[in-house]
Each structure stands twice: as C-alpha cells, then as structure tokens.
Amino acid sequence: MALTNSTTRYGIVSKTFHWLTAIGILVMLPMGVVATQMPHDTADQLARKATLFSLHKTVGVALFFISILRIGWALTQPKPFHLARKRGVETVMADTVHWMLYGALILVPLSGWVHHAATEGFAPIWWPFGQNLPLVPESAAVAEIAGVVHYVFVLALVASLVGHVAGALKHHVVAKDDTLRRMGFGRVGGAPQTPVEPFVFSPLLAVMIWLATLGAGYAVSVIDSPARNADVTALTQPETGWEVTDGDLDIAITQFGSTVSGGFETWSAAIQFDETIPAGAASHGRVAVEVAIGSLTLGSVTAQALGDGYFEASLFPTARFEADILSEDESYVAVGTLTIREIALAVTLPFALEIEGDTAHMQGDLTLDRRDFDIGMAMTDTAQLANEVTVSIALTAVRVAP
Ligand code: HEM
Ligand code: HEM
Structure with missing residues (x-):
C-alpha cells in the first residue's frame, strides 16, 4: 500500500x-x-x-x-x-x-x-x-x-x-x-x-x-x-468623614492544590477615622463595610461559589463587617464582627495605613476558615478544597470636609 x-x-x-x-x-x-x-x-x-x-x-x-x-x-x-x-x-x-x-x-x-x-x-x-x-x-x-x-x-x-x-x-x-x-x-x-x-x-x-x-x-x-x-444588591455609598474613591475586595481559595482568585465588584465602606484618638474615645473610629455577594467572580467556579452549599447569594445577598479601629504597635487593627450567611463571627483585621494630606491608602489581609460560615460543608477533603480562604482589601479614601 x-x-x-x-x-x-x-x-x-x-x-x-x-x-x-x-x-x-x-x-x-x-x-x-x-x-x-x-x-x-x-x-x-x-x-x-x-x-x-x-x-x-x-x-x-x-x-x-x-x-x-x-x-x-x-x-x-x-x-x-x-x-x-x-x-x-x-x-x-x-x-x-x-x-x-x-x-x-x-x-x-x-x-x-x-x-x-x-x-x-x-x-x-x-x-x-x-x-x-x-x-x-x-x-x-x-x-x-x-x-x-x-x-x-x-x-x-x-x-x-x-x-x-x-x-x-x-x-x-x-x-x-x-x-x-x-x-x-x-x-x-x-x-x-x-x-x-x-x-x-x-x-x-x-x-x-x-x-x-x-x-x-x-x-x-x-x-x-x-x-x-442580574441579582446583585445595589449598595449606596454612605456619607461619612472619608469617601472611598477606589478599592479592591479580593478573595482566594485553593482548589485541587491551585489558587483560584477573584473578587467582589460591588461593596461600600463607611469610615470614621481620626489619626489621634479623640479625648474620651476608645478607638480611632469605626468602619462598616457592606458587600453584595452576587457581585463575586471567582475564576471558573463563580456559579458554584454563589450557589447552594456555598455563599447562597439568593438567600444571603449581603455580607457585613463592622469594626472599631484601634492602633497596635506602629500599625492598625480593625476589631469587630464579620457576618456572612447571617453567621456573625468576631474578626480582627490588621492593616497598613498611609495618609498623605487628605488621601488615605489602606491595605489588609485576613485568612478565614470557610467552615466557620457553613460554606462548602460537603467538601471535607482539603486536597480538593482547602478550608482557608484569604481575603484582601485595599482602598483609597479622601477626607471629606465636615
Ligand atoms: C464515522 C465517521 C466517519 C466516516 C464514515 C468518514 C468517512 C470519510 C470518507 C469516506 C472520506 C473520503 C472522502 C472521499 O474520498 O472523497 C473522508 C474524508 C475526510 N474525512 Fe472523514 N469520516 C468520518 C469521520 C470524520 C471525522 C470525525 C473527521 C474530522 C473531524 C473527518 C474528516 C475528514 C476529512 C478532513 C476528509 C478529507 C480528506 C481529504 O481528502 O483531504 N472524518 N471521510
Ligand atoms: C478535540 C476536540 C474537542 C471536542 C470535540 C470537545 C467537545 C466538547 C463538548 C461536546 C463539550 C460540551 C459542550 C456543552 O454541552 O456545553 C465540551 C465542553 C468543554 N470542553 Fe471541550 N472539546 C474538545 C477539546 C477541548 C479541549 C482541548 C479543552 C481544554 C483544554 C476543552 C475544554 C472544555 C471545557 C472547559 C468545557 C466546558 C465548557 C463550559 O462549561 O462552558 N475541550 N467540549
């Protein structure tokens, strides 16, 4: 042939x-x-x-x-x-x-x-x-x-x-x-x-x-x-002493040993902050962050993360973080409560802050255990889905004249 x-x-x-x-x-x-x-x-x-x-x-x-x-x-x-x-x-x-x-x-x-x-x-x-x-x-x-x-x-x-x-x-x-x-x-x-x-x-x-x-x-x-x-909750930016002009709220999970990162597109932050603790006050101020869970994108697993057994965005459309801002050594910590899926947990977020004139840049990272919020409870094998989830927040805010 x-x-x-x-x-x-x-x-x-x-x-x-x-x-x-x-x-x-x-x-x-x-x-x-x-x-x-x-x-x-x-x-x-x-x-x-x-x-x-x-x-x-x-x-x-x-x-x-x-x-x-x-x-x-x-x-x-x-x-x-x-x-x-x-x-x-x-x-x-x-x-x-x-x-x-x-x-x-x-x-x-x-x-x-x-x-x-x-x-x-x-x-x-x-x-x-x-x-x-x-x-x-x-x-x-x-x-x-x-x-x-x-x-x-x-x-x-x-x-x-x-x-x-x-x-x-x-x-x-x-x-x-x-x-x-x-x-x-x-x-x-x-x-x-x-x-x-x-x-x-x-x-x-x-x-x-x-x-x-x-x-x-x-x-x-x-x-x-x-x-x-389509079902992202609309959030209005509250009027406070600082106005957030730019920011990223990102998360990273580990699936089958590799990192999958993503973030929330829609969130708001109300910030009250004084560089020096006002007389009679116990903290530098307060921060209240609200996150529209439906605005998450997370690589190829977005739909899964928003669905049953995970964030369940249709049942729990928003997450909240409310905290007092304290100083610790040379830097800051936000000490308060994080509420996801209506489960409230005490959380401490250390963060770095740089203030130039009336502009502030903050950056902080946090590691959470997804099981604390009843997320992915059917995934018991950590080689498939790690329990740790890293959250990082970075924002720029400008001081609003009183
Ligand atoms: C059961 C499935 C298939 C049968 C019975 C079949 C049968 C044939 C036959 C009889 C010819 C020769 C046509 C001629 O002499 O003019 C041919 C040519 C060809 N087949 Fe298939 N085929 C099958 C599946 C496929 C598949 C899955 C592909 C690719 C995706 C494919 C791609 C081609 C191409 C590109 C030619 C042209 C070859 C050339 O003249 O350059 N075939 N096929
Ligand atoms: C050689 C030919 C290939 C054929 C015939 C083929 C065929 C298919 C078919 C029939 C589906 C299901 C479509 C649906 O129901 O939505 C699919 C889905 C998929 N294929 Fe392929 N595929 C091929 C190669 C590849 C390669 C090389 C990759 C990646 C390296 C790949 C990645 C995927 C992925 C990720 C999906 C799921 C898509 C989604 O869920 O949106 N495929 N493929």
Whole structure:
C-alpha cells in the first residue's frame, strides 16, 4: 500500500490520520457533554467531574497536535478526485465539509484550551507544560466568550460531521462506489464513476463559515453575560468623614492544590477615622463595610461559589463587617464582627495605613476558615478544597470636609 495520496486514492498516512482523528473526535464529543452535565454537589461527584474534564482536556490537546500534523501532511498531498458523475452541489458540499472538518480539528480544541487558560483552577491538563497559553489573559470575560465559542464550534463540527457521514454512507449504499472503501485499509472495487476534481473555492467557503460561527458565538456570549450578575444588591455609598474613591475586595481559595482568585465588584465602606484618638474615645473610629455577594467572580467556579452549599447569594445577598479601629504597635487593627450567611463571627483585621494630606491608602489581609460560615460543608477533603480562604482589601479614601 502506498504511503502517499494520488488523485485516485488515499495513501496509508492519510488513512491512518483520518481514522485516528475521527475516533478521537467521536470519543471527545460525548465526553464533553457528559463532563459538562455531571453533577458536582458532593466531594466525590466533584472529584469525578474534575477527572473527566482533565481527561477531556488532555486528550483534546493531544488531538490538537495530531491534527496539526494531519493538516500539514494533507497540504503536501494531492486530494483524490470525487467519485461522482459530474460536479454538482453535492461535490462542492463534500469538499467544503472536508475543509470545515479540518478547521474543526484545530478550532474546537483551541477554543476549549483558551477557555481553560483564561480560567483558574479546576481540572488541569495532565502534562508538565503549564496550564496557560501565550497571549491568553486569566480573565473571566475571556473565559466566558471562549466557553460559548467552544460550544458553537462544537455545533458546527457536529453539523459538518452529520453531512460528512451521510455523504459517505450515500456513496457506499446508494451509489455503491469506492468512496468509503478507499478510506479503508482493504480492497477497493465498487461501481466505476467518473472522477471530479475538488472544488478550489471550498477552503475559502469553509473559512467564511467558520468566521460566521465565531461571530455568532461572540454575539451570544455578549448578549448572555449581563444576565449573570442580574441579582446583585445595589449598595449606596454612605456619607461619612472619608469617601472611598477606589478599592479592591479580593478573595482566594485553593482548589485541587491551585489558587483560584477573584473578587467582589460591588461593596461600600463607611469610615470614621481620626489619626489621634479623640479625648474620651476608645478607638480611632469605626468602619462598616457592606458587600453584595452576587457581585463575586471567582475564576471558573463563580456559579458554584454563589450557589447552594456555598455563599447562597439568593438567600444571603449581603455580607457585613463592622469594626472599631484601634492602633497596635506602629500599625492598625480593625476589631469587630464579620457576618456572612447571617453567621456573625468576631474578626480582627490588621492593616497598613498611609495618609498623605487628605488621601488615605489602606491595605489588609485576613485568612478565614470557610467552615466557620457553613460554606462548602460537603467538601471535607482539603486536597480538593482547602478550608482557608484569604481575603484582601485595599482602598483609597479622601477626607471629606465636615
Ligand atoms: C464515522 C465517521 C466517519 C466516516 C464514515 C468518514 C468517512 C470519510 C470518507 C469516506 C472520506 C473520503 C472522502 C472521499 O474520498 O472523497 C473522508 C474524508 C475526510 N474525512 Fe472523514 N469520516 C468520518 C469521520 C470524520 C471525522 C470525525 C473527521 C474530522 C473531524 C473527518 C474528516 C475528514 C476529512 C478532513 C476528509 C478529507 C480528506 C481529504 O481528502 O483531504 N472524518 N471521510
Ligand atoms: C478535540 C476536540 C474537542 C471536542 C470535540 C470537545 C467537545 C466538547 C463538548 C461536546 C463539550 C460540551 C459542550 C456543552 O454541552 O456545553 C465540551 C465542553 C468543554 N470542553 Fe471541550 N472539546 C474538545 C477539546 C477541548 C479541549 C482541548 C479543552 C481544554 C483544554 C476543552 C475544554 C472544555 C471545557 C472547559 C468545557 C466546558 C465548557 C463550559 O462549561 O462552558 N475541550 N467540549
């Protein structure tokens, strides 16, 4: 059997590549659907889901590299002529679908990979080359778009595949020609047909269809995204002696050994503060922070963190921190109560403060145990989800004239 293609038959390299990637795709499609739909309510379910996703990603990345080799090889080879009576819609469609499938072999795994690289944590690729991709930032917005694009690319792949397999079967069963047999490893010898040259504009048609699919995926992700944070509680900034002009309230968790960080977009802080403790007072002042829990983004696990068993944002929409500001040695501490899920706990937040004229910068970090607030109680294995959660707050405030 010849290694290379001719205009009448496929060589052994093309055939091997075809069936290797075909089997890969046919395994990956149901694996992606099953992994996406698997429940993750208990620690065991989450571990199983993560394992299947790691397998999906690892096989997918391997398939991506095999596909590059396959396409590189195809570009050096003649494409066998169609077995048909004349050029018609069907041969043009067959060629376009071939190019759609070549595109899918690159674009489907690549979009999944971009989604993976843009999120933090959850189901690593099993290989030693890191989890990031050059040029892909770790960003919830990029992850969201890439996730939808991966999905619409999968739909385009499935549509092309249905046409492709139907065409192959039609040749085999209705026309009884050698189209399917010549992609196999056995003998050929079906009904003779007149060869028809491949349609030269098919690659261009396929590129246009892929661009339209990309545009549709992008549009869907943009239309879809405002709905996600629809139930964020509105907070009004209280009028106090200091007005917060800028700030970040971030949290970091450790899932499957890697850090997943995120933060709350909506929060307010009422601050009363004097550099010197006023006569008769026991503290420098008071701080009251209110946080809209629904405004959290946390890598790929935002929805899970806001849902049942975790923050349960729909039942407990706000968290509060109310504290007195005291000085300790050369620095400050806020000593008070943190209330999350209506569970109030005494908390001390040490923080650094720099005041230049009427502008103050503060920065503080705190480590909490999620179990104190009944968060993720089903996750008892700390290798899957660590108990410690770090919280860091940094803000800039300006003194408001009394
Ligand atoms: C059960 C599934 C499949 C069957 C029965 C099948 C059958 C065939 C046949 C018979 C051909 C040769 C067509 C011809 O001679 O003109 C072919 C070509 C091709 N197949 Fe498939 N295929 C399957 C799955 C796939 C999958 C999953 C992919 C990739 C995603 C794929 C990609 C291609 C490509 C790109 C070509 C064109 C090769 C070339 O001429 O450059 N096929 N397939
Ligand atoms: C080789 C081809 C691949 C195929 C055919 C494929 C197929 C699928 C399918 C059918 C789904 C389910 C879609 C849904 O129901 O939402 C899915 C989801 C997913 N795939 Fe792939 N995939 C491939 C490669 C990859 C790769 C290489 C990665 C990452 C490195 C990846 C990451 C993901 C992720 C993270 C999801 C879940 C998306 C979400 O929940 O938004 N996939 N994939």
